[in-house]
Structures are given as structure tokens and as C-alpha cells.
Amino acid sequence: MQRQGFSSILFFISYLLSSFTLFAQTDSLQKLQEVRLLGFPLREYAIGTKHFQLDSIAKRQAIGQTLAQTLMEQTGIYLKQYG
Numbered sequence: 001m002q003r004q005g006f007s008s009i010l011f012f013i014s015y016l017l018s019s020f021t022l023f024a025q026t027d028s029l030q031k032l033q034e035v036r037l038l039g040f041p042l043r044e045y046a047i048g049t050k051h052f053q054l055d056s057i058a059k060r061q062a063i064g065q066t067l068a069q070t071l072m073e074q075t076g077i078y079l080k081q082y083g
Helices: 002-019 056-061 067-074
Strands: none
Touching: none
16 A cells, blocks of 8 residues: 555656646747739630539529539539448
């Protein structure tokens, strides 16, 4: 019983001594400079692409569906779905 008490006291003292040498961050708030990202718009006739826009009737019919379901119904593409 005394050995367990001695080891817990020794652990507590070593914890106190080591805690004095540790320091937390003193300043964690830093102001970052602004970063500008530039992008190029899609070309209307880029090779290998096709632009598709749903009309208002198709949008009304698509309420409650996922984007994949709507695209599969309105276009000729197939998207694999898992559950």
C-alpha cells in the first residue's frame, strides 16, 4: 500500500516539475494577407465538352430528385450510384 502511495506522490511531483517547463502559444491570432485567385471562364466550344441547360419544365419535374437522377433522365449520360 505504501509503495503505491509513494509512486503516486512521485508521479505528482514529476508532473508539477515538468509543467513549469511547458509553454502554450502566446499569440495564436494572426492576420493573413489577401490572396486573389484568377480563373478563366469555360470556352463555349471547348473540345470534348458539351454545355447543357435544363428548361423550366425539367426543373419543375426534378424537384425532390438528385442531380444524378435528373441528368440521367434529361441527357444521355449514365452515372453509377451506390445506395
